[in-house]
Amino acid sequence: MASVKKLVDAGAFILPICPEQMGGMPTPRVPSELQNTAAEIFEGKGRILNRNGEDVTGCFLKGAREAAYLAQMFSAKLAVLKSKSPSCGIKKIYDGNFSGRLIESRGMTAQALYDSGLRLFDEKDLDETEEIEHLLFQF
Numbered sequence: 001m002a003s004v005k006k007l008v009d010a011g012a013f014i015l016p017i018c019p020e021q022m023g024g025m026p027t028p029r030v031p032s033e034l035q036n037t038a039a040e041i042f043e044g045k046g047r048i049l050n051r052n053g054e055d056v057t058g059c060f061l062k063g064a065r066e067a068a069y070l071a072q073m074f075s076a077k078l079a080v081l082k083s084k085s086p087s088c089g090i091k092k093i094y095d096g097n098f099s100g101r102l103i104e105s106r107g108m109t110a111q112a113l114y115d116s117g118l119r120l121f122d123e124k125d126l127d128e129t130e131e132i133e134h135l136l137f138q139f
Contacts, residue, residue, distance in 0.1 A: 019109040023063025038111035064112040078119040
C-alpha cells in the first residue's frame with residue numbers, strides 16, 4: 001500500500017467505499033455471483049444470487065448506483081477496485097455457478113463507473129502508480 005500513501009502525499013483525495021455495504025449488505029456476507037452480465041442486470045434482464053440462493057440483485061444495484069453518484073459528486077477521474085468482486089471486478093469475476101471459475105467480465109459497480117466515464121484500475125494495478133498519478137494530476 002505504499003503507492004496509496006504516495007498518492008495521498010501527492011495530494012490525491014481518496015474516497016474509500018464499499019458498494020455492497022452501501023447497498024445494504026452486511027459484513028461479513030454470504031458470497032454472491034452475477035447470473036448475467038452487469039449490463040444485462042442493469043437492463044432488468046438478469047439477477048445476482050448469493051450462495052444460499054437468495055436474490056441480492058437490489059442490494060448490488062443500489063450500491064453500484066450510490067458509488068456512481070459519489071464518483072460524480074466528487075468529480076472522480078478514476079477508481080481502484082477490488083479484484084474478482086461481483087461489485088468491483090474490472091477484469092474477471094466468478095462465473096455465477098459458485099465453482100471458483102473466473103470469466104472475463106465486470107462487476108456491477110465497475111460497470112456503473114465505466115459507463116460514467118471513469119478510468120478503472122484493479123487493486124493489483126496500484127503498482128502502476130505513475131499512470132494513476134498522471135491521470136489524477138493532469139489538470
